[in-house]
Amino acid sequence: MTTATMTSTPITAHWRDFLALTKPRVMTLVVFTGLCGLLAAPGSIHPVLAFTAILCIALGAGAAASLNQWYEADIDAKMKRTANRPLPAGRMDRQSALHFGVGLSFFSVILMGMATNWLAAAVLAVSILFYVFVYTIWLKPRTAQNIVIGGAAGAFPPVIGWAAVTGDITALPIALFMLIFFWTPPHFWALALFVKTDYAAAGIPMLPVVSGEVVTRRQIWFYTAIMAVAAMAPVLLRLTGPIYGTVAFLGTALFAVFAFQVYRRRESDQTRMGPERRLFKYSILYLFLLFGAVVVDRWVMA
Numbered sequence: 171m172t173t174a175t176m177t178s179t180p181i182t183a184h185w186r187d188f189l190a191l192t193k194p195r196v197m198t199l200v201v202f203t204g205l206c207g208l209l210a211a212p213g214s215i216h217p218v219l220a221f222t223a224i225l226c227i228a229l230g231a232g233a234a235a236s237l238n239q240w241y242e243a244d245i246d247a248k249m250k251r252t253a254n255r256p257l258p259a260g261r262m263d264r265q266s267a268l269h270f271g272v273g274l275s276f277f278s279v280i281l282m283g284m285a286t287n288w289l290a291a292a293v294l295a296v297s298i299l300f301y302v303f304v305y306t307i308w309l310k311p312r313t314a315q316n317i318v319i320g321g322a323a324g325a326f327p328p329v330i331g332w333a334a335v336t337g338d339i340t341a342l343p344i345a346l347f348m349l350i351f352f353w354t355p356p357h358f359w360a361l362a363l364f365v366k367t368d369y370a371a372a373g374i375p376m377l378p379v380v381s382g383e384v385v386t387r388r389q390i391w392f393y394t395a396i397m398a399v400a401a402m403a404p405v406l407l408r409l410t411g412p413i414y415g416t417v418a419f420l421g422t423a424l425f426a427v428f429a430f431q432v433y434r435r436r437e438s439d440q441t442r443m444g445p446e447r448r449l450f451k452y453s454i455l456y457l458f459l460l461f462g463a464v465v466v467d468r469w470v471m472a
């Protein structure tokens with residue numbers, strides 16, 4: 171434990187530390203999927219309100235990330251990847267992170283409700299609560315299935331973006347939710363295979379730590395297969411057209427190739443571009459591509 175986490179000594183944190191608390195790099199994709207949900211929705215929304223809705227998703231996601239770091243300061247201190255975050259590094263006291271996270275949560279949800287509608291605000295609130303209580307506090311320290319169930323939090327943004335425009339939730343936003351939901355296990359476990367020693371040191375029961383590499387590789391392959399069905403569902407249900415269909419088919423085929431390479435290996439390749447690292451990096455590009463394609467497709471079809 172650092173001095174900052176043990177005592178409540180106030181520390182004047184730099185604004186950059188508050189920004190770091192929101193995990194801005196991870197949240198770019200969260201915000202992008204939310205934006206695509208908004209742009210793919212039928213009907214119109216005033217550009218200022220659309221901007222406000224996306225801002226609220228970004229602020230809500232940042233608030234959830236801050237509360238995650240407030241709760242996990244001691245765990246983050248034990249992992250090389252996270253030890254330099256503002257709390258474990260002692261650049262910010264826990265109270266500030268808590269106040270920032272709670273304040274931003276209320277602000278983002280209320281602003282979303284006032285600017286768009288209360289369905290979008292409610293789903294935003296659910297995703298914040300899910301990330302903080304269900305994933306961070308309840309599942310993450312207890313079960314290797316933590317990211318499967320808890321990962322649902324990260325799948326809500328396209329639903330929020332859609333609901334902000336239409337005030338309802340129909341088949342396409344649900345399909346997009348499913349796509350992110352089943353994408354999360356391969357995304358995260360690929361990473362966990364090459365940083366697994368960190369999680370073991372922190373006592374977090376991530377799948378590679380608890381069940382070993384062979385099981386993790388099999389599970390990555392299993393969830394990739396389900397994700398492939400989810401990726402093609404919008405085409406099969408005729409919710410999108412050939413543009414999305416082509417991008418989804420090719421993109422998912424490549425994902426499957428990379429996931430299969432991970433599955434076939436028996437021990438991790440620590441080189442700069444081993445199969446695990448390749449799958450992890452590609453997983454991010456993949457979501458950007460498919461969500462971008464949904465928007466282009468819906469615009470062309472309209």
Ligand code: HEM
Nearest residue numbers: 195196197199200203317320321324325350354358361454
């Ligand atoms: C429980 C679910 C998830 C877990 C445990 C997880 C975990 C991680 C971890 C540990 C990293 C490494 C880099 C870092 O810490 O900054 C990472 C990177 C990343 N994740 Fe996830 N992730 C999850 C879900 C998601 C979701 C839902 C999205 C967006 C839709 C996402 C987008 C990203 C992006 C864009 C990066 C790369 C950040 C960079 O460029 O450094 N992740 N993820």
Ligand SMILES: CC(C)=CCC/C(C)=C/CC/C(C)=C/COP(=O)(O)OP(=O)(O)O
Nearest residue numbers: 196200227230231234238297298301323324
């Ligand atoms: C709108 C809204 C509230 C969106 C929430 C978005 C969300 C839950 C994204 C999950 C991505 C994420 C930061 C996982 C990190 O897991 P971790 O916290 O276990 O990673 P760590 O080991 O880096 O702390």
